[in-house]
Amino acid sequence: MRKTLSIVTAALVVAGLAACSSGAPEPSATPAANACQNVKAGDASKSIKVSGDFGATPKVTVPTPLKTTDIERSVVITGKGAEVKGGSSVAIALAAYNGITGKELTPAVGFDGQAPQTIQVDDKTYVPGLVRAVECLPLKSRVVLTATAKEAFGSRDISTLNIKPTDPVVFVVDLAKEVPTRADGKSVTPPAGFPTVKLSSSGEPNITIPKSDPPTETKIGVLKQGDGDVVQPGDTVTVQYKGVLWRNGQTFDSSWSRGESVSFQTTGVVVGFKKALEGQKVGSQVIAIVPPADGYGAKGSGDIKATDTMVFVVDILDTKR
Numbered sequence: 001m002r003k004t005l006s007i008v009t010a011a012l013v014v015a016g017l018a019a020c021s022s023g024a025p026e027p028s029a030t031p032a033a034n035a036c037q038n039v040k041a042g043d044a045s046k047s048i049k050v051s052g053d054f055g056a057t058p059k060v061t062v063p064t065p066l067k068t069t070d071i072e073r074s075v076v077i078t079g080k081g082a083e084v085k086g087g088s089s090v091a092i093a094l095a096a097y098n099g100i101t102g103k104e105l106t107p108a109v110g111f112d113g114q115a116p117q118t119i120q121v122d123d124k125t126y127v128p129g130l131v132r133a134v135e136c137l138p139l140k141s142r143v144v145l146t147a148t149a150k151e152a153f154g155s156r157d158i159s160t161l162n163i164k165p166t167d168p169v170v171f172v173v174d175l176a177k178e179v180p181t182r183a184d185g186k187s188v189t190p191p192a193g194f195p196t197v198k199l200s201s202s203g204e205p206n207i208t209i210p211k212s213d214p215p216t217e218t219k220i221g222v223l224k225q226g227d228g229d230v231v232q233p234g235d236t237v238t239v240q241y242k243g244v245l246w247r248n249g250q251t252f253d254s255s256w257s258r259g260e261s262v263s264f265q266t267t268g269v270v271v272g273f274k275k276a277l278e279g280q281k282v283g284s285q286v287i288a289i290v291p292p293a294d295g296y297g298a299k300g301s302g303d304i305k306a307t308d309t310m311v312f313v314v315d316i317l318d319t320k321r
Contacts, residue, residue: 036086036135036136037132037135038135038136039071039072039073039132039145040072040073041072041073041074041075042068042070042072042146043072044066044067044068044070044072044146044168045072045073045074045144045145045146046072046074047063047066048060048061048062048063048066048074048144048146048170048172049061050076050142050144050172054077054079054140054142054174055093055111055112055113055174055176056111056112057095057108057111057112058095058111058142058172060095060097060170060172061102062097062099062102062170063102064099064100064101064102065099065100065168066099066100066102066146066168066170067168068099068146068147068148068168069148070147070151071129071132071145071146071147071148071151071152072145072146072147073132073133073143073144073145073146074143074144075137075141075142075143076142076143076144076172077140077141077142078138078141079137079138079139079140079141079142079175080138080140081138081139081140081141081175081177082138082139082178083136083137083138083139084121084134084135084136084137084138084139084175084178085121085135085136086121086122086135086136087120087121087122088120088121088178088181089118089119089120089121089178089179089180089181089238089260089261089317090118090119090120090121090134090139090175090176090177090178090179091110091116091117091118091176091177091178091179091238091318092110092116092117092118092119092130092134092173092174092175092176093108093109093110093111093114093116093117093173093174093176094108094109094110094117094130094171094172094173094174095108095111095171095172095173096108096169096170096171096172097169097170097171097172098163098167098168098169098170099146099167099168099169099170100163100167100168105161105163105169106161110174110176111174115235115236115263115320115321116176116177116320117263118179118238118261118262118263118317118318119131119134120181120259120260120261121134121135122259123154124259125258125259125260126260127152127153127154127156128151128152128153128154129145129147129151129152129153129169129171130171130173132145132147133145133171133173134173134175137175138175139175139176139177139178140174140175140176141174141175142172142173142174142175143171143172143173143175144170144171144172145170145171145173146168146169146170146171147168147169148165148166148167148168148169149161149163149164149165149166149167149168149169150165150166152169152171153169179238179261179317179318180283180317180318181203181240181261181317182202182203182240182315182317183203183224183226183240183283183284183285183315183316183317184224184226184283185224185225185226185227185281185283185284185285186224186225187223187224188222188223188224188225190221190223190287191219191221191222191287193210193212194210194219194221194287194289195207195208195209195210195244195287195289195311196208196210197223197287197313202256203240203256203315204242204254204256204257205242205256205285205313207242207244207249207311207313208249209244209246209248209249209311214246214289214291214309215289215291215309216291217291218271218272218275218288218289218290218291218294219288219289220275220276220286220287220288220289221286221287221288222280222284222285222286222287223285223286223287223313224283224284224285224315225281225283225284226280226281226282226283226284226316227281227283228281228282228283228316228319229281229282229319230279230280230281230282230319231266231277231278231279231280231281231282231316231319232278232319232321233266233267233278234265234266234267234321235265235266235277235278235319235320235321236263236264236265236266236319236320237263237264237265237266237277237316237317237318237319237320238261238262238263238317238318238319239255239261239262239263239277239314239315239316239317240255240256240261240262240314240315240317241253241254241255241262241312241313241314241315242254242255242256242312242313243310243311243312244310244311245303245304245308245309245310245311246289246308246309246310246311247308247309250303252302252303252304252310261317263318266278270290270294270295270296271290271294271295272288272289272290272291272294272295272310272312273288273290273312273314275288275294276288276290276312276314277314277316280316281316282316282317282318282319283316283317284315284316285313285314285315285316286312286313286314286316287311287312287313287314288311288312288314289309289310289311290309290310290311290312291309292306292307292308292309295308295309295310296308
């Protein structure tokens with residue numbers, strides 16, 4: 001994905017807030033076994049005034065300058081949904097504030113019917129502050145987390161946010177729903193002539209390219225048939241995907257290798273990927289053979305040459321109008 005940003009242009013929750021790290025995992029990484037730090041409320045988190053209904057853009061008042069030396073979490077609304085476990089994927093709405101000025105760090109996302117953003121509850125993938133905010137709470141909860149930028153973002157680059165590591169920050173998060181990490185549809189007979197797909201225990205597809213020339217037009221096949229909502233043009237979808245080159249089977253991008261699902265609008269990707277998504281049902285696994293004309297064209301992209309046909313296997317996990 002790092003070399004094919006036109007495929008996934010909206011995979012981050014907000015600039016800098018959920019970017020996966022290219023370095024070593026944070027020391028406090030949450031294992032899938034659901035070991036939670038269960039951060040407690042304190043004077044700083046309790047001082048943040050939040051009003052409004054769950055799912056609606058909150059009205060937030062930050063007493064400035066906020067004073068905090070530790071990470072704190074206060075629950076504003078206690079939901080009645082299932083508990084968020086370590087390693088799970090959760091759709092959230094998020095507002096983030098500079099504790100010095102009280103102003104938004106970036107525009108809020110996911111409120112008032114906007115498409116939620118999906119994060120994985122694992123700070124090897126997402127910034128520690130977001131993981132600490134949502135872990136081990138019931139869905140449909142609203143939470144306030146206060147921390148220094150260093151505690152909230154760990155080793156991530158925060159230079160674009162115009163804050164210092166010692167500055168206080170505030171997250172207000174609504175825990176909307178859990179999102180599957182792999183397609184759960186019914187397996188169907190693979191299309192003839194398509195690459196062979198075998199799944200690992202994690203759900204990651206291993207793709208074997210046939211010893212033949214690729215088709216000259218985009219071909220779409222269904223490997224698992226889901227029964228969820230139909231992806232409409234312009235929807236924001238959450239997916240897991242893997243892309244390989246027809247000429248040598250080389251993987252050029254994989255969300256599975258990063259241990260995270262990604263969210264983006266269908267209109268923000270290459271044509272062949274768009275065709276693989278729109279009209280399909282959530283829970284489906286789709287394979288797409290994408291020739292250059294519906295991919296990166298004559299210019300190519302990174303390791304993808306102008307003559308390369310791409311093959312994608314995509315698990316469609318969620319969609320939002």
